[in-house]
Amino acid sequence: MQAVTPDHLLGQLRWRYAVKKFDAARRIPAETWGALIESLVLSASSYGLQPWKFFVVETPETRAQLLPHSWGQKQVVEASHLIVFALKNGVGADDATRLARRTAEVQGVPVDATDGYRKMVTHSLTSKPQAEVDVWMTHQIYIALGHFLTSAALLGIDTCPMEGFVPAKYDEILGLPEKGYRSVVLATAGYRAADDPHAAKPKVRFETTEVVESI
Amino acid sequence: MQAVTPDHLLGQLRWRYAVKKFDAARRIPAETWGALIESLVLSASSYGLQPWKFFVVETPETRAQLLPHSWGQKQVVEASHLIVFALKNGVGADDATRLARRTAEVQGVPVDATDGYRKMVTHSLTSKPQAEVDVWMTHQIYIALGHFLTSAALLGIDTCPMEGFVPAKYDEILGLPEKGYRSVVLATAGYRAADDPHAAKPKVRFETTEVVESI
Numbered sequence: 001m002q003a004v005t006p007d008h009l010l011g012q013l014r015w016r017y018a019v020k021k022f023d024a025a026r027r028i029p030a031e032t033w034g035a036l037i038e039s040l041v042l043s044a045s046s047y048g049l050q051p052w053k054f055f056v057v058e059t060p061e062t063r064a065q066l067l068p069h070s071w072g073q074k075q076v077v078e079a080s081h082l083i084v085f086a087l088k089n090g091v092g093a094d095d096a097t098r099l100a101r102r103t104a105e106v107q108g109v110p111v112d113a114t115d116g117y118r119k120m121v122t123h124s125l126t127s128k129p130q131a132e133v134d135v136w137m138t139h140q141i142y143i144a145l146g147h148f149l150t151s152a153a154l155l156g157i158d159t160c161p162m163e164g165f166v167p168a169k170y171d172e173i174l175g176l177p178e179k180g181y182r183s184v185v186l187a188t189a190g191y192r193a194a195d196d197p198h199a200a201k202p203k204v205r206f207e208t209t210e211v212v213e214s215i
Numbered sequence: 216m217q218a219v220t221p222d223h224l225l226g227q228l229r230w231r232y233a234v235k236k237f238d239a240a241r242r243i244p245a246e247t248w249g250a251l252i253e254s255l256v257l258s259a260s261s262y263g264l265q266p267w268k269f270f271v272v273e274t275p276e277t278r279a280q281l282l283p284h285s286w287g288q289k290q291v292v293e294a295s296h297l298i299v300f301a302l303k304n305g306v307g308a309d310d311a312t313r314l315a316r317r318t319a320e321v322q323g324v325p326v327d328a329t330d331g332y333r334k335m336v337t338h339s340l341t342s343k344p345q346a347e348v349d350v351w352m353t354h355q356i357y358i359a360l361g362h363f364l365t366s367a368a369l370l371g372i373d374t375c376p377m378e379g380f381v382p383a384k385y386d387e388i389l390g391l392p393e394k395g396y397r398s399v400v401l402a403t404a405g406y407r408a409a410d411d412p413h414a415a416k417p418k419v420r421f422e423t424t425e426v427v428e429s430i
Contacts, residue, residue, distance in 0.1 A: 003227065003371030004219055006250030012218065013257040013366070035221030041423050042228040044364055044376055048419055056429045103419045135350070136378075139357045139400075143376070146361020149259055151228070154369060156218030161259055161358070163351075174430055185354075204263055204318045208256050214271045215389055 004154070016153035017203060019160045019188070021196035024078040028190060032155055033081065036189065039151035040083075043144035047121045049099055051091045051137040052144060053181050055084040055174060062173065069169035070186075075160045080190030083148075084170060085141050086181035091133055096121035141184045148187055162186040219369070231368035232418060234375045234403070236411035239293040243405060247370055248296065251404065254366035255298075258359035262336045264314055266306045266352040267359060268396050270299040270389060277388065284384035285401075290375045295405030299385060300360060301396035305345060306352050311336035356399045363402055377401040 028036070040054050057063055063077045070076040088095070100118035104111040125133055145161055152159045163185055170176070170183040192199050205211075243251070255269050272278055278292045285291045303310070315333035319326040340348055360376055367374045378400055385391070385398040407414050420426075 004223075004369045006246055006370065008219075009366055009369050010250055010253055010257070013254055013362075016257075016259075018259065031221055035225055037423065037427050038225055039228055039365075041420050041426055042225070042231075042418070043361070044231075044233065046378055050421055050426060052426060054427045056427065058429050062430065098421075099419070102421055106417050106419045139354070139378075142354045142357035143361040143364070146258070146358040146363075147228075147365050148361075149358070150254075150362050150365035150369075151224055154219045154224050154365075155221065163261055163354075179428075202321050203257070204314070204321045205256050206265055206313075206317055208252065211256055211265060211267060212252050212269045212271065213394075214273050215277065 009154070012153045012156070013150070014203065016149065016159070017198060019075065019079075019158045019190075019192045019196060020198045021193040022075055022079040022158070022188065022190045023193045026080060026191040028080045028157060032157060035155060036148065036152060036157065040144055040148055043147040045140040045143065046136065047099070047124070049091065049095055049121070049137070049140070051088045051095065052141055053086045053088065053179070054144075055086055055176070055181075057082045057084060057174070065173050066165070066170060069166040069173070070162070071164040073162060073164060075162065075188040076165075076186070078190075079160070079188035081188065083187045083189070084174065084183045085145060085185045085187065086176055087134065087138055087141055087184050089177075089180050089182060090130060091137050092125050092130070093122045096125060138184055145185055145187060152189055157189055158192045160188045162188065224369075227368045227371070228365070229418060231364065231374070232413060234290065234294075234373045234405075234407045234411060235413045236408040237290055237294040237373070237403065237405045238408045241295060241406040243295045243372060247372060250370060251363065251367060251372065255359055255363055258362040260355040260358065261351065262314070262339070264306065264310055264336070264352070264355070266303045266310065267356055268301045268303065268394070269359075270301055270391070270396075272297045272299060272389070280388050281380070281385060284381040284388070285377070286379040288377060288379060290377065290403040291401070293405075294375070294403035296403065298363075298402045298404070299389065299398045300356050300400045300402065301391055302349065302353055302356055302399050304392075304395050304397060306348055307340050307345070308337045311340060353399055360400055360402060367404055372404055373407045375403045377403065
């Protein structure tokens with residue numbers, strides 16, 4: 001594979017920051033947005049379970065409705081795109097079956113051939129309390145968020161990950177319970193405003209020697 | 216910034232998979248590894264708290280000791296590198312102070328100028344039970360994992376994220392409690408073995424229409 005150089009990668013990652021003010025007039029082009037959606041689909045997850053759905057809130061009215069439940073963070077309405085990362089409710093045996101069926105389909109093998117895998121995943125999901133499964137699956141959502149932030153930075157797209165919102169209100173407004181999901185975390189994406197004061201501030205990181213240790 | 220093209224990004228992400236068998240003879244060159252470490256340092260986190268430490272287990276004997284507590288997954292000893300993503304114990308007011316001090320230092324402002332931020336972060340961390348803070352901070356670790364997997368794929372480095380290990384045993388062997396940390400998740404990195412049967416299998420993902428919804 002033709003990889004990017006270390007300098008190129010780090011340049012993009014240093015350029016990334018959590019945008020406070022987006023340029024509300026600029027939209028991400030369809031091709032780039034399609035690649036970002038595809039990068040989400042390609043995210044890693046435990047056993048490949050993909051226990052998620054990514055809700056892209058398109059309607060301006062809906063985004064305006066969400067704003068009062070977003071700790072006043074205007075990125076929710078000003079960014080080109082808003083994604084609600086949602087967790088599937090009650091991930092369990094059915095999801096293992098669904099994954100096994102899809103595996104057979106994609107890999108062109110009989111469903112029987114995936115039965116060992118289905119049983120292993122089912123056991124793993126059903127041998128612990130649902131609350132514990134939910135915690136575990138929620139972690140996968142954050143892997144997807146990390147994928148998304150990095151992929152966007154590589155494409156030159158600005159983002160802001162957002163945990164400051166009221167999940168119950170988001171769920172209600174977006175009708176997520178009826179769909180079988182609940183909101184976990186948000187990402188907004190687009191282009192930084194020329195006057196976002198945060199854009200020019202040096203990135204604050206602890207010394208590498210403080211956060212990385214060889215043992 | 217000079218971004219990568221959507222095709223280039225997606226090519227690297229499709230090339231990525233969770234490696235089951237690494238080429239034990241190949242080591243990641245120092246420059247590339249340095250960039251991966253730097254990409255971890257640059258990961259996003261709530262309030263920029265960076266509630267983590269990335270332990271790179273170098274000693275072959277230590278890696279061999281960890282193997283029996285890794286569900287028999289040989290990546291732990293065969294991959295070029297093994298990183299233990301660890302959470303800082305008891306993240307709280309002291310961490311807000313540390314972050315404020317570092318912010319003042321990096322941005323060249325008096326510590327007093329960061330006091331509002333310190334107070335806000337302190338309030339956020341101390342107004343909820345420590346268990347809840349730990350859950351929240353654990354999520355940040357998974358953002359870093361997602362960053363790492365994507366960054367590595369862009370650099371043409373293979374990885375395997377691993378949740379299948381015994382954290383208490385890892386903590387004990389690596390002496391993490393004395394250092395004030397506990398292990399959360401692992402990543403191994405290196406080069407896929409030519410005979411890893413998983414390398415050739417088509418990637419299994421649900422249809423985009425099943426995991427992405429516009430509303």
